[in-house]
Amino acid sequence: MTGLIGLMEGRVVLVTGAGAGVGRGVAAAFASAGAIVGIGVRRPEAASETAEDVRAAGGIPVVLQCDVTDAVQSKAAIEQLVADYGRLDAVVHNAVSGRSSEATDFENTTLAEWEDHASVTVRATWRLAVQAYPHLKKSQGAYLLMSSPAGIEGSERAPFYSAVKAAQRGFVRALAREWGPDQIRVNSVAPLAISPALENMKILEPERVKRIEGLVPLGRLGDPETDIGPPSVFLCSEEARYVTGQTLVVSGGRFTSL
Amino acid sequence: MPSLSTLVITAGPGIGDSLANRLRGRGDEVFLTDPALDLTDAATVGDSLRSLIGKKKVDNVVLAALNPAAFQALPITGLSEDQWDDAAEWSMRAAFVSLQQVHEVITDGGRVIVILPTVAATGVADLVPLCTAVEAIRVMAKAVARRWGARSITVNTIEVELTAFILGDAEASDIELPVVPILGQPALPLGSAVDDVLGLFDLLTSPSGGAVTGALLVADRGTVMQP
Numbered sequence: 113m114t115g116l117i118g119l120m121e122g123r124v125v126l127v128t129g130a131g132a133g134v135g136r137g138v139a140a141a142f143a144s145a146g147a148i149v150g151i152g153v154r155r156p157e158a159a160s161e162t163a164e165d166v167r168a169a170g171g172i173p174v175v176l177q178c179d180v181t182d183a184v185q186s187k188a189a190i191e192q193l194v195a196d197y198g199r200l201d202a203v204v205h206n207a208v209s210g211r212s213s214e215a216t217d218f219e220n221t222t223l224a225e226w227e228d229h230a231s232v233t234v235r236a237t238w239r240l241a242v243q244a245y246p247h248l249k250k251s252q253g254a255y256l257l258m259s260s261p262a263g264i265e266g267s268e269r270a271p272f273y274s275a276v277k278a279a280q281r282g283f284v285r286a287l288a289r290e291w292g293p294d295q296i297r298v299n300s301v302a303p304l305a306i307s308p309a310l311e312n313m314k315i316l317e318p319e320r321v322k323r324i325e326g327l328v329p330l331g332r333l334g335d336p337e338t339d340i341g342p343p344s345v346f347l348c349s350e351e352a353r354y355v356t357g358q359t360l361v362v363s364g365g366r367f368t369s370l
Numbered sequence: 371m372p373s374l375s376t377l378v379i380t381a382g383p384g385i386g387d388s389l390a391n392r393l394r395g396r397g398d399e400v401f402l403t404d405p406a407l408d409l410t411d412a413a414t415v416g417d418s419l420r421s422l423i424g425k426k427k428v429d430n431v432v433l434a435a436l437n438p439a440a441f442q443a444l445p446i447t448g449l450s451e452d453q454w455d456d457a458a459e460w461s462m463r464a465a466f467v468s469l470q471q472v473h474e475v476i477t478d479g480g481r482v483i484v485i486l487p488t489v490a491a492t493g494v495a496d497l498v499p500l501c502t503a504v505e506a507i508r509v510m511a512k513a514v515a516r517r518w519g520a521r522s523i524t525v526n527t528i529e530v531e532l533t534a535f536i537l538g539d540a541e542a543s544d545i546e547l548p549v550v551p552i553l554g555q556p557a558l559p560l561g562s563a564v565d566d567v568l569g570l571f572d573l574l575t576s577p578s579g580g581a582v583t584g585a586l587l588v589a590d591r592g593t594v595m596q597p
C-alpha cells in the first residue's frame with residue numbers, strides 16, 4: 113500500500129473494535145500511512161495480532177482497553193493517547209455489537225437485543241464524539257464511522273443492524289454541519305468486507321456468503337486492510353480536507369445507488 | 371373505494387394527529403393512540419392497541435412518533451446521557467416497539483406509512499439526535515418492508531419539512547419550534563403539508579399503491595431534492 117505512505121505521518125488515531133476484521137485491517141492501513149495507532153479493544157489480550165500488524169506496517173501500536181459501551185473506558189482511552197502522544201487526529205469508530213452477525217427475529221425479539229446494537233453503534237457513536245471533541249477541534253481532525261450498505265438499503269435478516277448503521281449516517285450528516293466551523297470533518301465508510309461476522313456466516317451459512325460474493329461486480333468480498341483501509345485513511349487525512357458529511361460506499365460495486 | 375380502517379400512532383400533536391383528524395373528517399374509521407402512551411413498552415403498547423382496536427385487524431397504519439425532546443436544538447457536546455437518550459434513542463425504540471406490535475394488528479395486504487421530517491437527508495447542525503433517529507427509523511422501515519412483503523404488507527416512508535412535522539395543522543405560535551438553519555426554499559408554492567401527506571396516503575393505500583414498498587416519498591414541495 114505504497115499510496116498511503118506519509119499520509120498520516122506523526123498523526124494519532126484511535127480505532128475502536130480493532131481486534132479483528134475491518135478494525136484490524138484499518139488499524140494496519142493507518143500504520144502504513146505513518147500513524148500512531150490506538151488499538152481500542154474490549155479485552156487487551158485480543159489486540160496482539162493487530163498490534164503485530166501495526167508494527168509490521170511500520171507503525172506504533174498502542175493497545176487500549178476500550179469497551180465503547182463503558183463511558184469511563186472510552187474516555188480513558190482517548191485521554192491516554194493524548195497524554196502519551198500529545199494529540200488526537202482521528203477517531204475511527206468501528207466496533208459493533210457481538211450479535212451483529214446474528215439474524216434478528218424482529219417480530220418476536222425484545223428491547224434487550226435492540227440495546228445490544230444501539231449501545232455500541234448509536235450511543236457510543238455520540239459519546240466518543242463528545243469525548244474526542246476538544247482534541248479533534250485542536251488538531252482540526254476527523255471522525256470516521258464504519259457504517260454499512262445494510263444501513264442504506266435495509267436488511268430483512270438484520271433489521272436492527274440496518275437501523276443502527278443508518279443512524280450513523282444521519283449522525284454523520286448532521287454532525288458534519290455542526291462541527292464544520294471547527295474544521296472537524298465527519299464521514300462514514302460503508303464497507304463490504306471479510307469480517308468476523310462474515311467469517312461466522314461462512315461457517316453458519318456458507319451458501320449465503322457465496323450468494324453475497326456473487327452479487328459483487330468485482331467478484332469478491334473486500335480485504336479489510338488493502339480494500340477498506342486506504343479509503344478510510346484517505347478520509348481521515350489532509351488529502352480529504354474538503355470532504356465532510358459523506359458516506360463512501362466501499363463494496364466492490366455491490367451497492368451503487370446512494 | 372371502500373372505507374378502510376387506519377391506526378395512527380403518535381407521540382403527541384403534529385402531522386400524525388392532524389392526518390388522523392383529516393381522515394376522520396371525511397368519514398374514515400380511525401384509531402388514534404393516546405399521546406401519553408409509552409411507545410417504548412411492548413406490553414403496554416400491545417395492550418393499548420388491542421383495547422383501541424378490539425379483535426379486528428386494521429387496513430392501514432400511520433406511524434408518526436418522534437419524541438418532542440428531539441426537536442430541541444442543542445450541540446451534541448451540551449447533551450447529557452439522558453438528553454441524548456430522550457432526543458435520539460427513545461424514538462428508535464418507539465419505532466421498533468410500535469412496528470413490532472403493528473405486525474399483530476395489521477391485516478395481510480395492509481399498508482404501513484411512516485412519517486418523518488426531512489432533516490436527515492441533509493443533516494442539520496444542533497439536531498444531531500433527531501437526524502440520527504430519523505435515518506435509523508427510515509431504514510428500519512425498509513428492513514420491515516422486506517420482512518413483511520410475504521404478507522403483501524407494504525411499508526413506506528413519507529418525509530415532510532420539519533416545521534410541518536411538528537405543527538401539522540397547529541398554528542406556529544402555539545408550539546415552540548427549533549431555531550435551526552432552513553434547508554432551502556421550496557420549488558413549489560407553499561400549501562398544507564397535511565393535505566400533501568393525505569394525497570400520498572391515498573396513493574399508497576389504494577390498489578395502485580400495492581407494488582410500492584420500502585420507498586421514500588418526500589412531500590416538502592421540492593425543498594430537499596434527494597439524489
